[in-house]
Amino acid sequence: MRGVRKRFRRRRGEVVCALEDVSLEIRRGEVVGILGPNGSGKSTLVRVISTLVLPDSGSVEVFGVDALRHPKRVQRSMNRVSVEASFFKKLSAMENLLYGAKLYGVSDREARPRIEEIMGHIGFDYKRAAEPMEHLSRGMQQKVALARALLTSPMLMLLDEPTTGLDPRSRRDVQAFIRRIREAHDSSILLCTHDMGEAEELCDRVGIMVGGRIIALEEPRRLKERYASGGRLPDLEEVFMAATGYTVEEASAEEGER
Amino acid sequence: MEAIAVWGYVQRNYFLTKRYFMWEVVWLVYITANALAITYIGAGASEFGSGIDTARLMTFLLVGALVWSYLSVLFDVLSETVSWERWEGTIEYTFMSPASRVTHLLGMGLYAVIYGVLQISVMLGAVSLFFELDLSRANYAGALLVLGVASVSLVGFGIMAAVLPLLSPEKGQQVSYIVSSLLLLVSGVYYDVGVLPGWMQFIARFSPVTYALEGIRAALLDGAGLAELRGSVGVLLAMGALFVPLGLLVFHLGERYAKRTGKLKRSG
Numbered sequence: 135m136r137g138v139r140k141r142f143r144r145r146r147g148e149v150v151c152a153l154e155d156v157s158l159e160i161r162r163g164e165v166v167g168i169l170g171p172n173g174s175g176k177s178t179l180v181r182v183i184s185t186l187v188l189p190d191s192g193s194v195e196v197f198g199v200d201a202l203r204h205p206k207r208v209q210r211s212m213n214r215v216s217v218e219a220s221f222f223k224k225l226s227a228m229e230n231l232l233y234g235a236k237l238y239g240v241s242d243r244e245a246r247p248r249i250e251e252i253m254g255h256i257g258f259d260y261k262r263a264a265e266p267m268e269h270l271s272r273g274m275q276q277k278v279a280l281a282r283a284l285l286t287s288p289m290l291m292l293l294d295e296p297t298t299g300l301d302p303r304s305r306r307d308v309q310a311f312i313r314r315i316r317e318a319h320d321s322s323i324l325l326c327t328h329d330m331g332e333a334e335e336l337c338d339r340v341g342i343m344v345g346g347r348i349i350a351l352e353e354p355r356r357l358k359e360r361y362a363s364g365g366r367l368p369d370l371e372e373v374f375m376a377a378t379g380y381t382v383e384e385a386s387a388e389e390g391e392r
Numbered sequence: 393m394e395a396i397a398v399w400g401y402v403q404r405n406y407f408l409t410k411r412y413f414m415w416e417v418v419w420l421v422y423i424t425a426n427a428l429a430i431t432y433i434g435a436g437a438s439e440f441g442s443g444i445d446t447a448r449l450m451t452f453l454l455v456g457a458l459v460w461s462y463l464s465v466l467f468d469v470l471s472e473t474v475s476w477e478r479w480e481g482t483i484e485y486t487f488m489s490p491a492s493r494v495t496h497l498l499g500m501g502l503y504a505v506i507y508g509v510l511q512i513s514v515m516l517g518a519v520s521l522f523f524e525l526d527l528s529r530a531n532y533a534g535a536l537l538v539l540g541v542a543s544v545s546l547v548g549f550g551i552m553a554a555v556l557p558l559l560s561p562e563k564g565q566q567v568s569y570i571v572s573s574l575l576l577l578v579s580g581v582y583y584d585v586g587v588l589p590g591w592m593q594f595i596a597r598f599s600p601v602t603y604a605l606e607g608i609r610a611a612l613l614d615g616a617g618l619a620e621l622r623g624s625v626g627v628l629l630a631m632g633a634l635f636v637p638l639g640l641l642v643f644h645l646g647e648r649y650a651k652r653t654g655k656l657k658r659s660g
Binding site: 142143152178181184185186187188206207209210214216218220221222223224225229232233234235236237238239240241266282 | 393394396397399400403404407408411412480481482484485486487488489490491492648651652653654656657
């Protein structure tokens with residue numbers, strides 16, 4: 135994406151600048167992490183790429199296809215996992231997955247064995263696939279969300295805080311799964327997160343976003359070198375604090391998601 | 393791919409109906425009791441004076457109740473397309489999938505037709521236990537033809553109403569319920585449109601339900617043939633040809649507006 139700008143007009147006429155001249159390139163097979171406090175524009179960034187929000191200006195291309203002019207062609211090649219597990223709560227995991235697959239042209243016959251295989255990889259007890267989503271824990275729901283995304287074989291995965299709010303065990307499972315996707319598939323991944331360890335471990339490059347701008351985007355080591363002082367290399371959390379002025383706790387607690 | 397996606401919407405709605413089965417039973421009992429109560433108004437009309445053909449009045453009322461329950465299902469399912477997904481929190485996944493909006497709305501329309509036909513069949517079976525209606529002259533094929541053509545225009549009408557929650561997440565769905573109640577009021581569901589004030593009769597001309605009821609009543613009560621039904625069928629065909637593409641266009645514009653203003657995600 136190049137020079138993308140997006141502003142929203144709120145109810146009282148107040149204008150919120152969600153993205154300000156954002157340019158970002160993710161290479162094939164690369165994992166790019168975006169760190170930023172709530173309200174920094176991470177979710178809007180994901181929504182613009184996933185064709186859910188139209189930018190005011192700038193261009194968005196996904197594997198050479200103009201996402202604004204040909205959204206349907208672009209949608210075929212990507213999928214998304216967001217912080218909320220967005221499912222039909224009364225339907226079972228299997229019913230939700232079959233439905234999600236069909237929207238991408240994957241029939242039941244193709245989808246069922248793949249669902250079983252993917253669920254095996256993510257440590258999801260297949261027997262529980264027949265239970266309504268509302269009976270599953272948040273961690274299990276998020277695993278189903280990852281399975282849904284992977285079921286359509288996306289070339290671009292948009293992961294918007296996929297581990298936020300998960301217990302440590304589920305968080306590790308989900309992170310291991312992302313690692314496996316990265317190793318086994320040639321997918322490009324955009325990972326928005328508050329978790330510095332997650333970003334450092336999973337991402338080839340890490341960007342820091344504040345006030346709708348990406349103020350830094352580099353390999354984790356280079357990012358640390360950039361913010362090094364007194365001959366000591368800071369950890370990513372210190373880099374984040376130096377760049378944004380927020381502590382990690384403040385970044386996750388701040389209201390006003392964009 | 394699009395055929396698989398159409399089936400995806402139909403199957404998903406079937407799964408949801410199955411999951412809310414008890415509520416479906418409750419609703420079916422309610423609307424059947426409602427149709428019976430309305431038909432009994434006709435049975436009791438003789439007490440208010442002689443010269444009323446109560447058998448014809450009862451059939452007139454029952455046809456109105458059944459046809460309205462079917463057509464309102466079509467309208468409601470289509471008009472709730474957006475608000476339902478927004479309530480479940482799945483709207484962004486549906487809207488970022490490569491299945492086209494035509495496919496999406498076609499899938500919803502197809503499910504609504506199947507659901508409506510099953511519902512009206514159960515209702516018909518139930519009410520036939522209570523009343524012996526004189527349908528000896530009825531032209532069933534003609535009535536089905538009118539109902540089929542009316543379904544298409546109601547789907548188009550519903551698609552136009554479905555855009556309202558996209559334009560206003562807070563008030564859109566409420567407005568579509570007002571549209572539904574206005575259709576009920578002006579379309580002559582339980583009375584002849586001629587008894588309404590002039591301005592309401594004017595509005596009735598734009599409601600496909602008006603022509604659907606006119607045609608179906610003529611076919612069932614008077615045995616009207618294809619030649620006599622030509623007027624109703626013609627208007628309904630014209631409305632279908634206009635409302636479906638217009639509905640899709642309006643929905644497309646509404647979707648772009650929601651994506652521009654960030655209203656796709658916002659809930660009411």
